[in-house]
Amino acid sequence: MRFLIIGCGYLGMAIGERLVAAGHSVTGVRRGPDVDGELAARGIGLLEGDITDRDNVRSWPEGWDVVINAVSSSRGGAEVYRQVYGNGTRHVVERYAGSGLARYIHISSTSVYGQTDxxxxxxxxxxxxxxxxxxxxxxxxxWLLEERKVRGFPVVLLRVAGIYGPGRGHLLSQLLKGEARIQGDGSRWVNMVHRDDAARAVICVAQASxxxxxYNVVDDEPVSQGAFVSWLAQEYGKASPPMATELENSARKRGLTHKRVLNRRLRALGWELEYPTYRDGYRLGESADWN
Ligand SMILES: NC(=O)c1ccc[n+]([C@@H]2O[C@H](COP(=O)([O-])OP(=O)(O)OC[C@H]3O[C@@H](n4cnc5c(N)ncnc54)[C@H](OP(=O)(O)O)[C@@H]3O)[C@@H](O)[C@H]2O)c1
Incomplete structure (x- = not known):
């Protein structure tokens, strides 16, 4: 099958290399060249393009069986979100509606759940x-689900929790630098998923959904921020971090959610996790580089 991965970064490359290993043809979209040869090393072709540029997206080739949108906001704010997720998604749908696509897999986020209880x-x-x-x-x-209803656009939505894995583990990296803090009273729930399990989830829905x-893409065990950081400290032989100051807590308060996200629907589809809990993914020696 032919796969296009729009936004072939941390998650996109992990998806792509698995698809290539399974014998599929994979092209990844990025705004610039494959300077470090990351895509080439994984057997992923490069399409240089910008999802926010309508004319550019119109020039992208057809013939894909599955398009995966894993583009990120590159840590931008609301305006970048509107450009990348709002406009960019519309450009892709406009380009590929009626092109014979079997699936359009859209990576969203568990941040759509604002629950605080x-x-x-x-x-x-x-x-x-x-x-x-x-x-x-x-x-x-x-808007995408409406496009599914009105035009039959073959969308599947994935709401992905905080992604961690080799090279991505913010709290652990803070802990190792002596900068980690227990936030608030430590009870706020953290929902996460290992990058490799998230990649497997995308491949699972490409085949079976x-x-x-x-679908929510999250591991089996939410953990409170305090319990998580204490477990990390013990595992990595560090002192348990101090409580955050009132000033630090108030700087973080806006938009904080407090919820535990369930993955039952994706589990029922046959999604297997290599790292069902943070303990499996963050075990000492699991990764040498957590910056
Ligand atoms: N990271 C998390 O904890 C998390 C949590 C929930 C959901 N998600 C979602 O998961 C997806 C993947 O995240 P990630 O961590 O893999 O992101 P990432 O490492 O930042 O990768 C994003 C990729 O998108 C490309 N890109 C950015 N802007 C683009 C544009 N305008 N046009 C074309 N390509 C563009 C980037 O390459 P260039 O910069 O070279 O263009 C990069 O290859 C995103 O949808 C993100 O919102 C992430």
């Missing part, structure tokens, strides 16, 4: 985020 949420829970960026993601999701479906 600490309870469990699943794919049918309310999506009323308290942030402008979360609002852009929800609007994009709703029904179009129009929504």
């Amino acid at each position: 600490g309870g469990w949420v699943d794919e049918d829970s309310a999506t009323e985020p308290g942030t402008e960026t979360g609002g852009v993601l929800v609007d994009t999701e709703r 029904e179009v129009g479906s929504v």
Whole structure:
């Protein structure tokens, strides 16, 4: 099969290399050249392009069986979100509607759930985020599901939790530098997923999902921020970090959610996790580079 991965970065490359290993043809979209040869080393072809540029997207080739949108905001704010997720998604749908696509897999985020009561949420829970960026993601999701209804566009939505893995482990990297803090009273739930399991989730839905479906991509065990950082400290032989100061806590307060995200729907589809909990993914020796 022919796959196009728009936004072939941390997650996109992990998806791509698995697809290539399984014998598929994979092209990744990025705005610039493959300077470090990361794509070439994985057998992924490069299409230089910019999802926010309508004319540019119109010039992208056809003939894909599956298009995966894993583009990120590159840490930008609400305006970048509107350009990348809002407009960019519309450009892609406009380009590939009616092109014979079997699936369009859209990577969204569990940040669409704005719940703050600490309870469990699943794919049918309310999506009323308290942030402008979360609002852009929800609007994009709703628009896509409407396109599914009206034009039969073959969308599948994935709401991905915080991604960690080799080279990505913010709290551990802070801990190793002596900068980690227990936030608030430490009870806020953290929902995460290992990069490799997230990549497997994308491949699972490419093969097995029904179009129009929504899936949470999160591991089996939410953990409180305090318990997580204490476990990391013990595992890596560091002192348990101090509580954050009031000033540090108030700087972080805006838009903070407090929820536990369920993955039952994706599990039922046959998604297997190599790292079902943070303990499996962050075990000492699992990765040498956590910066
Ligand atoms: N990281 C997380 O914790 C997390 C959590 C939930 C959901 N997600 C979602 O998961 C997806 C993948 O995240 P990631 O961590 O793999 O992101 P990433 O490492 O930042 O990769 C994003 C890729 O998109 C490319 N890109 C950025 N802007 C582009 C544009 N305008 N046109 C074309 N390509 C563009 C980047 O390459 P260039 O810069 O070279 O163009 C890069 O290859 C995103 O949709 C993100 O929102 C991530």
